[in-house]
Amino acid sequence: MLASSCAPLLTKRFGMKHLLVLSSFTTFIFQGFLAGYFYLDSVQFDLHSFKWVPVSCIVLYLCFFSIGLGPLPWAVMAEYYSPRIKAKGSALTASLCWLFTFLLTKFFPVVSLNLGPAPCFGVFSAFCVLSTLYTIWILPNTTGMSLDQIQRLLCGRNSYE
Template identity: 35%
Template sequence: MSAQEDRGWIGVLNQLLITIGILVAQIVALSSTMRESWGIYMALTGVPAIIWIALMGLSYESPRYLYLEKNDATNAARVLKKVRGTDDVEDELDEMKAEHEKSLSEENMSIGALFTSKDVRWQLISIAAMMIAQQMSGINAVFFYTNKIFESAGFTNETSTKISVLIGALNVAMTFVSMSLMEKAGRRSLMIYGYGIMVVFCVLLTVALKSLHVGTWVSYVSILCVMGYIVGFAIGPGPVPWIWATEFFKQSARAAGASMGCVICLVCTFIVGKFFPIAEAKLGPYVFIFFGMVSLFAFLYCLKITPETKGKSFEEIQVYFAKLNGVEISDEEMKLADNRDE
């Protein structure tokens, strides 16, 4: 439903609310009543769901869904004018019309069809790679086990918990920064810079945790390394894959593609949460070298493969992937592809 020029920062809202939720949980964990009243705190997670149920009647159906899926151009135009606050929506409607006409010969793609369709091959590979990298680069290992990481650096449990809150606040702040940069710097640039920063700080964190015997000051260096790592993750690798999951796929494959990206992300989250303690026990600080290698892979992948989607229509994005997939495109689409970086 967001306009082309607003897709980026609106797409970051999901990540922003996640980071705020993490921060609230970390603050709640500071309470002395947490151990005795954990059931009450757990029940509070139902409050957002109740609020959503109460307010969902005020939300609108997506104009793209109405036009492309329901073939309801009239209501699509009505909703679009309502959410844009203007009657000047002809350009967006024309884009939807063109995509709708092209999609008439296509059926909605199932998740199974994603793996056999040449049309979405590199879109699926790219989203899978970015979701795997997002989690296997170690972000949830850092958040799940910040206390353990800082305890290994010599801090008490109480101090480690307070530092974790500071890390959570930094994550929220940098997500705001990402939101402000998404339509200026671009998705691809933020991913490249973000993963580059993560590579550097994964290496530095490994060195710091292996050098704690040098002096107490090294413990504080480890905190700075974790903070630097969070900065890198929050500006790009955190929010951008979720935006790309909706931008990379054509309408007929968008739901299946986004769902597949979500499944991959959750599976990788489980793997990291389950096996990080085991890996950390076996490898010690060197486990962060593995996370750094994953970040390096993502850095190179974004540098060589992924397109910049800032300011691009869905049609232009599909032209780029059509060339990558080796799918035939029309002369008009070829012209769009040749001019996509202008």
């Protein structure tokens, strides 16, 4: 909750794109540590001195998720949809987001029991890498831009035609 409450202040100071990069990269790191920990556990490596790692990784993952990947995609969606399609586009996007969240929540225990937690967290980590790369290379930085400027940027126009 504390991390989520910091998100607006951090966004104002650093911008959405920078916060999304930080959030997706750090979630990749913590998911990767979890995958590594559970892999070592599955091959009977002595992790007695490292029992704190999973809880620490999950807490840090949640903190960094809460300042970027959690709240900011909703703000990006609000900025990027033109007023003409904003209602339908937002409804479709939110529906898909919650559908995937439901499916992940429903099937994570089943997949984790059958494959083990290491592959699950490894896949999550890989998707965080993809999110980081997408944010760096494709997502435009709209800090300080008006809705009209953002729409012209997304349509590939720099000025009125």
